[in-house]
Amino acid sequence: MKEKIILKSTELFLNLGFKSVTMDDIASEMGISKKTIYVHFPNKTKLVEVTTMHLFELISHGIDCICALDKNPIEELYDIKRFVMDHLKGEKSSPQYQLKKYYPKIYTSLKQKQFEVMHECVNENLSRGINQGLYRDTINIEFITRIYFNSMLAIKDTDLFPLKIFSMNMLMENYLEYHLRGICTEKGIKILNQFITNKQS
Template sequence: MHSDPHISQPKPMIPVEAQERILQSSEAIFMRMGIRSVSMDDISTQLGMSKKTLYNYFEDKDQLVTTVVSRHFKQKCLELEACSNQAHNAVHEFFLILDRIIIDFTSMNPIVIHDMQKFHPLAYEAFTRYKQEFVLACVRQNIERGKKEGHYRTDLDIDIISKYRLESIMIPFNMSVFPPEHYTLVSTAKLISENFIYGLVTPEGRALVEQYINERRK
């Protein structure tokens, strides 16, 4: 039986679309479950795709994880740049970025970083590179902007404070200090971030901090 050429046939999924679907689904599973506990079988089942087809796109789980992580952080770079461009001032930028962090942390299992570091060194290297190069530069630029605007103290050592902020973002992932059964990534990150920004600001900047905190509590 021949198909009627006048009836539109379903468009076959091209490889790029299939790969993107795999990456999106894998990222969601890894964020929710962690990395180590998720198998290629789990991913193929979630996708409704045979494991053979999955392996046509990624030769092993490590390659999949590394690709997911690299893709994730490219997207984060775009988001941080958008926050900087949209911000009215440095304090506003800080809170726009914190909003993005909270969105990510809401659906993130804290064991993800540990799993990456222990079992997927190439993925962890991509994460470290993103953190040490891009995020650190964003933090430095924010502090410089805040000082110029008069919202951050002029006596701040930008090098030390920017590195301190970078490390403070990672504190909630220390599960020996903040076990997940007692603390959430979101609440811990918010408290640490709010305490951090209060240490940077001038009286004018403090008024902005309180304004943005109050807006987010409504």
């Protein structure tokens, strides 16, 4: 039952937001009593924490699997973006931003874990891209890694990028191209242009 509650809560939080969804909503959706949820989770904050970490572990594992395929570094970034968007349901409710606003302790803990995973992944991606002649060998890997991570967080700020104007998919697509055009060599730009053309056709 605990696993079912986590899965249903994750789905509701992603679609409607952490703030909007109540314990009553979850119980109603599952056809169970609120008491049953409280047997496994003492309060909503604990439930938010567990579902957040569950989703984080799921996405981290998926990213590890994509990185293990040792693909072309440019293609790898697009595959990761696609995988993350699929699992975050397009982030219609901007969950990360809501988490920061209403559950700051959980957000801070999650951000640290995300940084550790992304730091390793992006570092590895940049190193391989340089070795394959796709990224410029003059870039500062540590600087780019941190800028990449912070920019990914920034585009999820719905005050800065209102969802009425920018869909999360559009933001991710635009940011990824922006990032790659800043670090690619001529060889890398050719592959990037080809990749974008193929996706549009």
